[in-house]
Amino acid sequence: MTTLDPWGAVKIDNYSKLFDEFGISRFDELLGRIPNPHRYMRRHIIFGHRSYETVLDAMLSGKPFAAMSGFMPSGKAHLGHKMVMEEIIWHQQQGGDAFLAIADREAHAVRGKSWRECRELGINEYILSAIALGLQPGAHIYFQSGSNQVKDLAFELGIKANFSELSAIYGFNGETNVAHMISALTQSADILQPQLKEFGGPKPVVIPVGADQDPHIRLTRGLAYKVNMFVVEERREEGKVYTSVRGKAAPKDALMEIAKRTGGKLYEEHVDIFKSSFAEVESVVREVELKYGGYAFMPPASTYHKFMTGLQGGKMSSSIPDSYIALTDPPEEGAKKVMRAKTGGRVTLEEQKVKGGEPDQCSVYELLVFHLVEDDNELKDYYKECVGGTRMCGACKKHTAELMKAFLKEHQEKRELARKRLGEYGLK
Incomplete structure (x- = not known):
């Protein structure tokens, strides 16, 4: 059984x-309908969704929609955070x-910041980078x-949540502090806030999330x-398809209005409608x-992207600086990290010329796929050269390091430049 932990380091x-x-659906099934898909979509880095x-x-119809995400300010913003920022910006x-x-409530409660x-x-690591990547006023x-x-809203949601539910989803126990539980409800409020009347x-x-964040979505x-x-x-019923609306402690007048506006049949606690579409x-x-005075929330949708592996292989960890590249790393240091990264090369140069490299096992190639090469055909050429044994790891690392540095x-x-524009985003 796979366990998803939004606060731990999980590699899936x-x-x-x-x-x-x-119950996550395959994103590929929707890809053909998306105009100008992001490279994460085209390259199947976004692999799943709920209700997208x-x-x-x-x-497609020009109606209102929104994209949102949250960032816990507990350390440096890195390339993994950049993925989420790019998805928000694309939407x-x-x-x-x-x-x-x-x-910040989560960082204060869970990380002690x-x-x-x-x-x-929050400002210096995350907000400035999001604006620099293209987030608009x-x-x-x-x-x-x-x-x-x-x-x-978190307080209102707390009325409908209980410890048993939070424990089942997150593994909370008697040692979990109450502020940690409140931070989980606050994240739910973040997710639903775009649907408030304001x-x-x-x-x-x-x-947009990594799969480890799915507990928050559920x-x-x-x-x-x-x-x-x-x-x-x-x-x-008896071959007939109809829509039923059931009230959950809803005012009787509200059910009566639904029946009147839809031409449905009113019962004590529900309305059955046969003449209107779902x-x-x-x-x-909703109206x-x-x-x-209700919320009429739509279930929030989600997309799931694959995790980046650490530069040394295995998990990317904030406690291992060489496993990730921060967006504020000096360019020369970022390039050095690439040069030290684990590749999918063979043991010897001769073996690689004969058997070819293994780009699917290479953290350097992953940097090209996720972040550094926009053109799909260019990327395919790199792949073919690697598996064909004509692209050697040393030259590839050097090229990727230069791209990262730039x-x-x-x-x-x-x-x-973004620091000077914070006022345009309502920040000081």
């Missing part, structure tokens, strides 16, 4: 298990609202501790269901729930 070797064990169809439908470029949370450290790391950037909307009301929202989808006033279900009923129910130099120059 067999992503196919996640489709069966956790709702986001894609909104994107913003497709017309979506972008939300970026600095999870002071509020001052959280503020400094209009994005909603905030610290959890400074958002009353998030804190109030931000335009219910809409599809996607959360908890939030469950809480969204629990806090809504109504359940809308498609039913079949989508039409959902739309009416009525908002009118009567990327870090340009990125850090853009970070300094």
Whole structure:
């Protein structure tokens, strides 16, 4: 059984298990519908999703949608964080609202970071890099501790959550501090916040994550269901398909209004509708729930990307500086880390010329795939040369190190420009 721990270092070797064990859908099935897909989509780095169809439908029809993610300010922003930032930015470029949370409540509760450290790391490591990578003004950037909307929503969600549920999802026990539990609910509030009326009301929202963060998604989808006033279900009876709306402690007047607006038959605690489509009923129910003070949350969608391996092989760990490249590493140091990285080369040069290299086992090739080469055909050439034994590890490392050095130099120059623009994003 695979265990997903959003606070631990987890390496998932067999992503196919996640489709069966956790109900994650294959992203490839949607790829053909996506105009101008991000390279993570094209290269199958994004491998799975939950409910991304709702986001894609909104994107294609010009309707509102959003993308959000949070970053815990506990250390340096690295290439793994860059992946999530790029996904948020891509969705913003497709017309979506972008939300970026600095999870300082989580860092304070789980990592013991002071509020001052959280503020400094949040801005200097994460926010500046996100702006440098292309996050545009209009994005909603905030610290959890400074958002009353998030804190109030977390409190409301806490009414519907219990210790047994949090324990089952996260493995909490009697030694877990209460603030840690509150931080989990705060993350759910982050995820649902884009659907509050202050931000335009219910809409599809996607959360790009690594598979280890799926517990947060499952908890939030469950809480969204629990806090809504109504359940809308498609039913079949005697060959007839119809929609049933059940009230969960909803006002009687609200059910009566749903029945009237849909032409449905009103019962004590539900309405059966035969003449309207499921989508039409959902739309009416959402409007009525908002009118009567409810949230009408849509279940948040999510995409799942593969993990980057550490530069020395194995896990990428913040406690092993040579296993990752930080976005604030000096360019020369980033290049040196590439030169020290583990490759998929053979034992000897002669053996590699005969058998070819193994790019699928190479952390240097992974840097090219994930971050440094945008052109797919160029990348395919590198792959063919490697497996064909004509591309040697030394030359490939040197080339990749130069690309990394150039990327870090340009990125850090853009970070300094971003520092001067913080006011455009509502930050000081």
